[in-house]
Amino acid sequence: MFQTPSMTRKLVVAITSVVAAFWLVAMGFGVLIMQDEFSEIFDSGIQETAERLLPIVNDDLAGRQAGNAPRGVAEKAATNREYLTYQVRGRDGQILLKSRDAPSEPFPIALAVGFSQTDTHRLYTAGTADGSLYIQVADALDHRREAAIEGGMALFFPILALIPASIIAIILVVRMTLSPIEGLRNDIGTKDGGNMIPVDEAGLPVELRPIARSVNLLLERLRSALEAEREFTANSAHELRTPIAGALAQTQRLLAEVPPSLAARAGQIERSLQHLARLAEKLLQMSRAEAGIGISDEKTNLFPILDVVIEDIRRSALGAGRIVLHAQGDARVERQVRPDAFAIVVRNLLENALVHSPARSIVDVYFDSEGLRIVNESAVLDQATLASLTKRFTRGPTQAAGSGLGLSIVKRFVEQMNGNLALHSPATGRPGGFEAAVRF
């Protein structure tokens, strides 16, 4: 499963990894340099010690009677560990004197003045001018390694704590830096057919301004295109309706004037024109739905629109005395939808309910903040039929006049309004009937 790439995560991981790697490399160099410096200091220590001890030991040996056996300087038993050990050796290599922790055997190196090294020790040999006495001061290499390791750890442990702290700091800085991108992304994300307000460029970093400018140009072009489409649809409606109205009116005058023998034929023309008018109406509504006029930048109170449409249909022969509205008179339900789109939704649902229910039966309209429900009497429809009703040119089991477009127009508009159209049969809480519910 692939996770959507996140710039923030990528940046945090990359910057943290690079910073941690740099720190580790720097620490490595630090340890090497420190080890080198430690060696110099320790070497200086054993050299200094050997050169200081040599005259003292020489005087000491010369001033007392020499025994045959070497003996330690410290007669008293000590518990502390010696970091530096030494052996005082004669010309023949015999050990004349040694420190407590020094080995009883001579150091396995030649009696030559200067630095030398065994597997376990670093040594400095100093000798008297006549070569009768040598002192060899040794420093254990373990001691030096321990010092280097402890020094390295002293660098490493703070880094362990600093890495999480730097991750948090990097996350905060990255988020703060990327917040204008987040804001721009959210702003662009709200743009759709209804909201085409330009993106606010003020306050954006200079890197993002070209993006905002391009988005605004695109929105402007889209707005112009949609406006042109809406204008075209409105003009088409006007241009199409007027000749149909003229033809229908002329035909109805003809019906009033022709002799009865021709009335039947004229009546056929009238019915055809009425059917054409209804079909043209639905196709115009469909073209508006396709033009995306459902959503709006501004909020609209839907109740007055519902009221106007219901009042209009109540005055028609189809809806006279059949519509009962169940709503508060001062209901205020505001949504970001175009008034005309909502009016088309209500008109289609009401016409659908009136046409496909028994003559003079009541159609109930329920309206509240949740949405709109329109319920009419009908036989119960099966689920397959219900599912097909919102397809274009699909009609239920009815002989009633209709185009088969009404509910598909409603569905298209409701989708644009970010709402939901649900069809139920039987209607909610009833044994039968049909219910169309629009939820916003």
Added chain:
Amino acid sequence: MSGDGVRVLLVEDDQVLGEALRDHIAAAGHAVDWFTGVVDSMAATETVEYGLILLDLRLPDGDGLSLLRHLRGRQDATPVIILTAHDQVSDRIEGLNSGADDYLVKPFDLDELTARMLAVSRRYAGKPTSTIRLPGIEIDQINRNVVVDNEIQLLSAREWAVLDKLAARPGAIVSKAQLHEELYAFGAEIESNTVEVYISRLRKKIGHDRIETIRGVGYCIK
């Protein structure tokens, strides 16, 4: 209008539709003056007193609403029915708010037009047209404006019909049957509780105390 012919001004630029409308109105016993533009129609209204105006909106020399606003601006209360191919609800609301009495979307049946003309004429029969001022409320019957406490209230056509009837005689009791009749004359089929519904809506818009219920008798506006 059914019996008494009135002089009708028909403003329609489409020749085919205009001829049919002219003949239909004439056949109903009315005199018809038919013009195809705003300017000629405006001139006609200044010289002739019409009983009804049928007004198309999109005309070659302008918008029909400008003629309507001109009429209402000079306090001419001649009833106007808008005939238009614009079916958008926003156009309809704008038309009614501009002082139209009704709105008919093309194409329409001529019988429907006859019914609307009859309904509008019934509403205007013998009704004085003026601005009525009551405490805190001003009802402009010509422009169909209601200003309550200096704030314009938008009323639906039915709400306006009820208020118009009550405001015709402030303080006088108007029976429920009369309001029923008013709503019917407005061209609506009504249910048994319609009057109560619209009284309730009006009270919410103009103030609960302004319409008094006289139990068993009717309502009056104060």
